[in-house]
Amino acid sequence: MARDYYGILGVSRDATDDDIKRAYRKLARQYHPDVNPDPEAHEKFKDINAAYEVLSDDKKRQMVDLGGDPLAPGGGGGGPGGPGGAGPFVGFQDIMDAFFGQAAGATRGPRPRTRPGADAILRLELDLQETAFGVEAPITVDTAVICTTCSGAGTAAGTHLATCETCQGRGEVQSVQRTFLGQVVSSRPCTVCQGHGTVIPSPCPTCAGEGRVRTRRSLTVKIPAGVEDGMRIRLAQQGEVGPGGGTAGDLYVEIHERPHDVYSRRGDDLHCRVTVPMTSAAMGTRLTIKTLDSEEAIDVRAGTQPGATMRIRGKGVPRLRGQGRGDLFVHLDVRTPTKLTSEQERMLRDFAKTRGEDIAELSKQGGFFSRMRDAFNGHN
Numbered sequence: 001m002a003r004d005y006y007g008i009l010g011v012s013r014d015a016t017d018d019d020i021k022r023a024y025r026k027l028a029r030q031y032h033p034d035v036n037p038d039p040e041a042h043e044k045f046k047d048i049n050a051a052y053e054v055l056s057d058d059k060k061r062q063m064v065d066l067g068g069d070p071l072a073p074g075g076g077g078g079g080p081g082g083p084g085g086a087g088p089f090v091g092f093q094d095i096m097d098a099f100f101g102q103a104a105g106a107t108r109g110p111r112p113r114t115r116p117g118a119d120a121i122l123r124l125e126l127d128l129q130e131t132a133f134g135v136e137a138p139i140t141v142d143t144a145v146i147c148t149t150c151s152g153a154g155t156a157a158g159t160h161l162a163t164c165e166t167c168q169g170r171g172e173v174q175s176v177q178r179t180f181l182g183q184v185v186s187s188r189p190c191t192v193c194q195g196h197g198t199v200i201p202s203p204c205p206t207c208a209g210e211g212r213v214r215t216r217r218s219l220t221v222k223i224p225a226g227v228e229d230g231m232r233i234r235l236a237q238q239g240e241v242g243p244g245g246g247t248a249g250d251l252y253v254e255i256h257e258r259p260h261d262v263y264s265r266r267g268d269d270l271h272c273r274v275t276v277p278m279t280s281a282a283m284g285t286r287l288t289i290k291t292l293d294s295e296e297a298i299d300v301r302a303g304t305q306p307g308a309t310m311r312i313r314g315k316g317v318p319r320l321r322g323q324g325r326g327d328l329f330v331h332l333d334v335r336t337p338t339k340l341t342s343e344q345e346r347m348l349r350d351f352a353k354t355r356g357e358d359i360a361e362l363s364k365q366g367g368f369f370s371r372m373r374d375a376f377n378g379h380n
């Protein structure tokens with residue numbers, strides 16, 4: 001009498017291959033001798049394996065459907081497990097799948113050969129004039145680009161990838177060890193195919209199978225007006241092409257602004273220092289200031305003090321996003337003459353006398369300290 005293989009797996013006679021596999025996995029997890037020490041479970045497990053061996057094989061399943069038993073002695077089949085039952089495992093892979101397959105397959109599986117490329121960064125030195133008003137800067141980039149010989153496939157002309165024989169295309173190999181804790185299954189990437197599941201029998205001679213080659217390219221990057229030191233301009237997909245010709249990463253151009261001789265920059269504002277003689281500061285004067293892109297006349301008011309600041313509106317750096325420009329701040333250094341002719345000294349003495357400033361006394365007694373002493377005396 002033929003055994004009821006469908007009944008053993010608990011599936012209907014019109015079950016699909018997937019139904020059968022799913023049912024087998026479920027039962028195998030339940031009755032595997034390592035999980036279930038009951039001797040009856042062991043027998044049951046044998047039956048389950050036998051049923052799966054038969055029903056997962058189109059020819060054997062057909063025999064069952066015609067009323068035969070491919071595993072029975074003289075039943076016509078004589079499967080690999082021999083009469084009375086399949087071997088301990090239907091197939092190593094099937095039993096692995098029963099315990100780990102679906103979950104593992106869903107999350108791991110072979111590593112794709114084609115992967116996205118990395119971003120690249122490039123430092124670009126610019127003058128203030130260029131960061132302020134923008135520039136089209138030529139740059140040279142060293143990155144991986146797609147191999148034009150094989151268009152990224154990595155295979156020599158007319159050849160194809162082949163399934164890795166070591167891992168059967170799974171990209172990983174699994175091993176089972178028995179330990180005192182029970183059965184431990186470990187899987188690691190296949191070293192033959194580096195986890196890809198495929199091998200390249202004849203690599204492309206240009207890229208040696210990488211699908212990409214390193215090249216030096218020249219590009220022009222458009223720097224907008226108003227960029228600042230440290231900013232990065234992103235050039236989409238101008239970075240590294242990935243392994244297997246994968247989509248290129250982005251290229252970031254990092255702006256480095258060279259220090260300017262005259263102007264220092266704070267945001268969109270510029271600052272500069274201008275020296276005016278003591279007399280001009282006292283009496284007032286008109287100065288011509290060179291800005292980044294024009295000349296501006298500014299009036300220094302009479303009585304201007306050292307450190308005074310004048311603002312020229314809208315003569316700083318153009319704003320990166322939006323309208324207008326920053327301001328230019330002119331810091332005035334009032335210069336005191338360091339050498340005087342005797343005539344100049346006499347004139348300044350007279351000048352001081354008219355203002356009631358006792359210069360002779362101060363200089364004779366050592367300036368600062370005598371003034372300090374006078375200040376203390378004044379308070380005593």
Ligand code: ZN
Pocket residue numbers: 164165166167168169170171172190191192193194195196197198
């Ligand atoms: Zn492999």
Ligand code: ZN
Pocket residue numbers: 147148149150151152153154155204205206207208209210211212
């Ligand atoms: Zn190539």
